[in-house]
Amino acid sequence: MTAPAEGAGGTPGDSGPTDADWAAAVAAVRGLSADARVLMICHVNPDGDALGSMLGFGLGLRRLGVRQLQATFPGPPELPESFGWLPGLDLLVPERAAYPDPDLVICFDAASESRLGDLVDRLAVAGTTLVLDHHASNTRFGRIDLVDPHAAATSVLAEGLLARLGVPLDAEIAACLYVALSTDTGSFRFDATTPAVHELAARLLATGIRPGDISRRIFDTRPFGAVRLFGEVLGRARLDPAAAGGRGLVWTVATLDDLARYDQPPHVLESLIDSIRVTAEAEVSCVVKQVAAEEWSVSLRSKGAVDVSRAAVVLGGGGHRFAAGFTGRGSADEVMDRVRAALDGALLPA
Ligand code: AMP
Numbered sequence: 001m002t003a004p005a006e007g008a009g010g011t012p013g014d015s016g017p018t019d020a021d022w023a024a025a026v027a028a029v030r031g032l033s034a035d036a037r038v039l040m041i042c043h044v045n046p047d048g049d050a051l052g053s054m055l056g057f058g059l060g061l062r063r064l065g066v067r068q069l070q071a072t073f074p075g076p077p078e079l080p081e082s083f084g085w086l087p088g089l090d091l092l093v094p095e096r097a098a099y100p101d102p103d104l105v106i107c108f109d110a111a112s113e114s115r116l117g118d119l120v121d122r123l124a125v126a127g128t129t130l131v132l133d134h135h136a137s138n139t140r141f142g143r144i145d146l147v148d149p150h151a152a153a154t155s156v157l158a159e160g161l162l163a164r165l166g167v168p169l170d171a172e173i174a175a176c177l178y179v180a181l182s183t184d185t186g187s188f189r190f191d192a193t194t195p196a197v198h199e200l201a202a203r204l205l206a207t208g209i210r211p212g213d214i215s216r217r218i219f220d221t222r223p224f225g226a227v228r229l230f231g232e233v234l235g236r237a238r239l240d241p242a243a244a245g246g247r248g249l250v251w252t253v254a255t256l257d258d259l260a261r262y263d264q265p266p267h268v269l270e271s272l273i274d275s276i277r278v279t280a281e282a283e284v285s286c287v288v289k290q291v292a293a294e295e296w297s298v299s300l301r302s303k304g305a306v307d308v309s310r311a312a313v314v315l316g317g318g319g320h321r322f323a324a325g326f327t328g329r330g331s332a333d334e335v336m337d338r339v340r341a342a343l344d345g346a347l348l349p350a
């Protein structure tokens, strides 16, 4: 996702994996037999961090000699074209083809089991389960959890584990991890962009990957139909100055009919929030994307005064303090009424 201050949440003392957690994760990988089946799963509707951390880590497992290795995610297997060049895509299988009884399941960038869709059943049958994530709301659903709410991206944890496994970074692994890191830091703009993030970026760039090419493919390429669709959907954005405790809310709605008129797939709308959240007069931004007749995928962003993950959790979703989402039901107006009510309960202390 593209989200401000990703990973900025977390409770005091929530300082990430312990040495014992890392050791358990290393042992789980090192202990795999030669014929072990490893299934990697990332969250539904994968973003750059979900996909990049999964494929980058998968390429590392392949370098270690893991032969039976699959990567998957719930829902339709199609990916946005912007990811169509990623190294390691040959690891991907549709969810229906995923090993029914893997020896090891590794989950990437999923805060809870609900983000795994129907693939959640693999957790119970797997020999062991390993969770790599950085959401403050992570429910620790793995047998081994490498969860660091202060990490800028799940790829930080993926790289940490690869390093402990002795897998050197190469250009293919680095390209995947760079996509993940640049996605979740908003191209190194959000507050989660620590010195350690830049040090990791430096190690990735040292493999020879080209950041200009990668950024253009991931962030700056869009079909003309999507450009015109954005124009229309942005043109009907609304500003509610009284919302979010008077700090202001900017929002818009995109319907399936909008997508059909411009002949665009739903995923083109994922970056729409980045064009909305620039609004100076609004603390919070919201995009309501139609999924079915009475079902909406809702994205929320905050500039810092509102904990949108708190609002999203109240509404059945989750995320980070300043970037969150949920699935809303009913009409778009009903969903927006619920968003306004939830935001009023999500103001952070000044
Ligand atoms: P998005 O607006 O889709 O880019 O998502 C922003 C953040 O909210 C991401 O970190 C997601 O993990 C989280 N998120 C989005 N939708 C949901 C959902 N339905 N349930 C839980 N978390 C969500």
Ligand code: MN
Binding pocket: 001, 043, 047, 049, 050, 109
């Ligand atoms: Mn994600």
Ligand code: MN
Binding pocket: 001, 049, 050, 109, 134, 153, 154, 184
């Ligand atoms: Mn992430």
